[in-house]
Amino acid sequence: MENFEPTIIAFVCNWCTYTAADLAGTSRLIYPKNVRLIRVMCTGMVDPQYIIKAFLEGADGVLVSGCHPGDCHYINGNYKARRRMKLIKEILGQLGIEEQRLRLTWIGASDGIQFAETIREIVSQIKALGPNQTQFKMAM
Amino acid sequence: MATAVKIDVKEQNLLGAFQGFFKILLELEDIHALLVPQQLPVKGSVMPTLVTDPDQLDGVDPLAPAFPLNAARVVSRLTRKPMGGKVVAVLRPCEIRAFIELVKLNQGSTEELILVGVDCLGAYSNADYYRLAGENPREITERFYQNVLGGKGTQMDGVDITAACKACEHPIPDQADLVVGLYGVDTQSGLYVEGKTPKGEDLIQRLGLPAAETPPSREGAIGALVAERTAYRDKMFADTREAAGSLDQMAEYFSHCINCYNCRVACPVCYCKECVFVTDVFYHEPAQYLKWSRRKGVIKMPTDTVFYHLTRLAHMSTACVGCGQCSNACPNDIPVMEVFRTMAHRTQQAFEYEAGKSLEEKPPLSDFREAEFEEVVGIS
Ligand code: SF4
Ligand code: SF4
Ligand code: FES
Numbered sequence: 001m002e003n004f005e006p007t008i009i010a011f012v013c014n015w016c017t018y019t020a021a022d023l024a025g026t027s028r029l030i031y032p033k034n035v036r037l038i039r040v041m042c043t044g045m046v047d048p049q050y051i052i053k054a055f056l057e058g059a060d061g062v063l064v065s066g067c068h069p070g071d072c073h074y075i076n077g078n079y080k081a082r083r084r085m086k087l088i089k090e091i092l093g094q095l096g097i098e099e100q101r102l103r104l105t106w107i108g109a110s111d112g113i114q115f116a117e118t119i120r121e122i123v124s125q126i127k128a129l130g131p132n133q134t135q136f137k138m139a140m
Numbered sequence: 141m142a143t144a145v146k147i148d149v150k151e152q153n154l155l156g157a158f159q160g161f162f163k164i165l166l167e168l169e170d171i172h173a174l175l176v177p178q179q180l181p182v183k184g185s186v187m188p189t190l191v192t193d194p195d196q197l198d199g200v201d202p203l204a205p206a207f208p209l210n211a212a213r214v215v216s217r218l219t220r221k222p223m224g225g226k227v228v229a230v231l232r233p234c235e236i237r238a239f240i241e242l243v244k245l246n247q248g249s250t251e252e253l254i255l256v257g258v259d260c261l262g263a264y265s266n267a268d269y270y271r272l273a274g275e276n277p278r279e280i281t282e283r284f285y286q287n288v289l290g291g292k293g294t295q296m297d298g299v300d301i302t303a304a305c306k307a308c309e310h311p312i313p314d315q316a317d318l319v320v321g322l323y324g325v326d327t328q329s330g331l332y333v334e335g336k337t338p339k340g341e342d343l344i345q346r347l348g349l350p351a352a353e354t355p356p357s358r359e360g361a362i363g364a365l366v367a368e369r370t371a372y373r374d375k376m377f378a379d380t381r382e383a384a385g386s387l388d389q390m391a392e393y394f395s396h397c398i399n400c401y402n403c404r405v406a407c408p409v410c411y412c413k414e415c416v417f418v419t420d421v422f423y424h425e426p427a428q429y430l431k432w433s434r435r436k437g438v439i440k441m442p443t444d445t446v447f448y449h450l451t452r453l454a455h456m457s458t459a460c461v462g463c464g465q466c467s468n469a470c471p472n473d474i475p476v477m478e479v480f481r482t483m484a485h486r487t488q489q490a491f492e493y494e495a496g497k498s499l500e501e502k503p504p505l506s507d508f509r510e511a512e513f514e515e516v517v518g519i520s
Contacts, residue, residue, distance in 0.1 A: 048454035049416070056387070056447055069510060079508040083491075085516045087505065090490045091453050094483055096386040104517050121519050134387045 006060035006126040008035045008119075011046045013066035015073045016109050023112030031116040032123040035063070042066065043104075044077020048088040051102065055092065058134060061101045061126045065118070068106040078106065100125045101132065143341050145349035147320075147331040154285055155278070157331055158320075159197050164347055165228055166194040171254075172225030175215065176200050184273035188214050190227075202230050202320075204281045205294075205301065206273065207263035210408035210465045212238035216248035223252050230256045232263075233313040234463040237496020238408035240315060241459040244503050245411050254339055257313020259322040261288045262301035266468050272297055289327050304464020304477045307373035309366050315496065318343060324361030332358070373481075380482040390446050393479065396472040397449075399442045403476045404452055406469035409459040409495070417448050453483050458504045460484035461496045 012018045018039045024031065040046060043066030054062045064081060072078040085104040092102060103122060107115050149157045166174050178189040178199035186206040191197060212235045218227060231239070236257050242248045261284065264272065273280045280296075288294055294301045313319055317340030321332040332352055335341035384393045401417060404410040416422070422444060433439045457480065466476035488494055491504035 049451045052447060052450045052454065056450075076508065079510065080505075082513050082516060083505060083508050086490055086513045087458070087487055088454060089516055090487045091450065091457070091483060094381070094385065094486060095390060103519055105519060106517065118519060125519070 004127055004131060006034050006123060006131070007058070008061040008063060008122060008126065009038060009054040009059045010035050010063040010065060010119075011038050011040050011043070011050065012063075013043050013072075013077075014039055014041050016067035016071065017065035017105075017107040017115065019109035020107045020111045020115040023110065024116045027112050029112055029116040031119040034123050035119050042072060042074045042077035043081035044072070044074055044079075046081060046084070048084050048091075051088050052092075055097060055101075055132060056134065058132060060129075060132045061103070061122060063103045063105065063118075063122060065103075065105045065107050068108055071106075071108065097132075098129055100129060143344060144332065144334040144352045144354065145344055145347060146352035147333060147349060149327060149330050152286070152328060154203060154327060154331070155201055155281065158202060159200050161320075161331070161333070162191075162197050162200055162228075162230070163194045164349070165343075166191065166197070168343075168346060170226055171228055173227045175211070175218070175227055175229040175231075177202055177204065177206075177211075177230070179204070179277045183275050184270050184277050186273075186277060190218075201277070201281055202258045203261060203285045204269075204273075204277060205261065205263045205284045205296075206266075206269045206277070207232065207302075207463075207465075207468070208266055209406065210238055210463045211235045212242055212248075212408040215239050215253070216242045219248045219251070219253055226252050226254065228254045228256055230258065231313070231316075232260050233257055233310045233315075234260075234308065234461045234496075235408070236313050236315050237310065237461040238459075238463060240496045240499055241409045241461065241503070242411065243499060244506070245459075247411060250499070254318065254343060255313075255316045256318045256320065257316030258320045259313070260305075260308070260311045261285060261322070262294050262305035262308075262311075264299050265302050268299040272299060285322075285327075289322060302464050302467065302477075303376065303475065304462055304467065304481075307369060307376050307481065308462060309369045309373060310496075311365060311369065312362055315498070316340070321355075321358060323365060324358030325355050376478055377482045377485060380478045384479050384482075387446065390449065390479075394445055394449055394474060396474055397445045398472065399445055399448060400471060401448070402469040402471065403466035406465040407452075407456065408463065408465065409456050409461065410452065411456065411459070416451070417444065449479070453480065453487075457484040457487045458491060458493055459495045460488075 043064055046064050051062050066078050089102055105118055147157050147161045162174055165171055174191045175188055177186050179186050179201050186201055186204045188211045211231055215229050236255055317337045319334045319336055325332045335344040384390050460480050462481045464477040470476055493504050
């Protein structure tokens with residue numbers, strides 16, 4: 001597992017976590033390059049389908065991250081995202097996808113440091129888990 | 141005030157008793173139509189019919205072991221806008237529960253509707269039923285209810301009710317306005333009809349039928365049946381988790397799937413007007429297939445099979461009522477219901493929700509609280 005470099009798909013909201021990622025960059029904070037950011041307007045627009053697709057395509061982990069409760073720019077998108085996360089964890093959990101591969105966090109626009117730390121922690125957890133097994137089988 | 145009445149049964153002719161009861165209902169001034177399953181003048185076909193003429197009830201058959209479709213969709217079509225008349229709909233419990241889910245999604249209304257539920261004896265798969273019923277559906281129905289109510293079981297001529305029915309712990313239509321009780325009822329002498337809601341009680345009092353008491357053996361009979369069903373269900377859950385407990389196993393489970401999407405057409409609670417899987421989103425660029433194949437070396441065609449089933453689970457599993465129409469509709473005999481019910485059981489538990497139980501509880505994904513599900517947030 002030494003050389004395993006996981007691929008993590010991160011759906012980040014434009015207003016908070018994306019801005020935090022930007023801040024981490026401009027502040028020259030260092031975090032692992034395993035994460036592919038997908039900017040969305042709000043966590044409330046992350047259809048469970050996107051998460052399913054990411055795993056079926058062989059992502060080793062998925063992160064959804066946005067504004068803290070109360071701070072969503074569309075009022076309640078993050079509360080809806082939290083329910084969807086509960087749902088999708090329940091479905092993927094029954095299919096052997098470990099809890100640690102699917103994360104939801106709140107990272108505010110000024111939390112560049114927290115963003116970098118979060119990515120470091122997620123990458124190290126997923127390295128410990130090893131690759132998502134489905135990517136080795138025929139896509140079905 | 142009577143909240144329950146008795147309908148006389150003569151010479152064990154339950155269908156005749158039902159016909160008489162429905163005629164009384166339809167003759168009430170404020171009841172404009174009746175939606176009820178009838179044997180059609182075509183061989184072996186039992187379908188929901190919308191009846192306005194009380195003399196057109198000769199073929200009524202709510203007891204046939206036939207379940208061609210989940211009629212919740214039909215009722216949704218009738219009630220999505222005001223109909224301009226009151227309709228009594230005679231449905232199976234799982235049809236009522238699916239309809240309740242649709243009402244909560246604004247795809248139907250109970251406003252002009254009175255729901256009559258009949259204790260459900262179960263049904264054969266479409267393929268089995270058509271083979272069995274052939275020219276004589278009435279005879280099949282009679283043998284079936286005599287067997288089931290006489291304690292001889294549901295099996296007949298080598299076929300049995302579907303796995304969905306065997307695993308169904310809701311054979312009693314608790315959500316109906318009126319319930320026609322069969323279990324624990326002396327059906328040799330009469331059917332037991334109970335009003336369950338103010339609407340139902342009001343109707344019952346206007347029928348001019350003799351009042352009845354709950355038969356003493358009813359509760360016990362229902363309890364025993366539900367226990368048996370629940371045990372079957374739990375074993376089915378365990379077996380399905382063995383067979384489809386990982387993404388790779390899901391791919392194997394659905395390896396005969398041809399992406400025909402019949403299962404979601406048949407599903408009463410697949411509520412989208414247009415399924416994303418038949419939109420341009422999945423009309424991939426030809427070059428895309430080559431890209432995918434290059435990356436993996438080989439891909440199965442058509443693509444997106446597991447993706448489709450998982451997406452459907454994400455969309456409707458909290459509304460799944462376990463009716464089994466998905467399995468019934470599959471051309472390749474994939475036990476679709478088993479996977480959907482098993483997964484749905486957990487997703488509904490996660491939200492302390494039970495599909496079809498009440499009109500009041502909001503569907504889990506149409507609702508949220510500010511403080512909840514903290515356990516899914518964070519990275520520790
Ligand atoms: S998924 Fe299958 S069992 Fe569940 S409601 Fe739809 S058709 Fe019925
Ligand atoms: S009905 Fe059967 S073959 Fe058709 S999409 Fe559903 S599971 Fe696949
Ligand atoms: S705008 Fe950031 S989560 Fe809604």
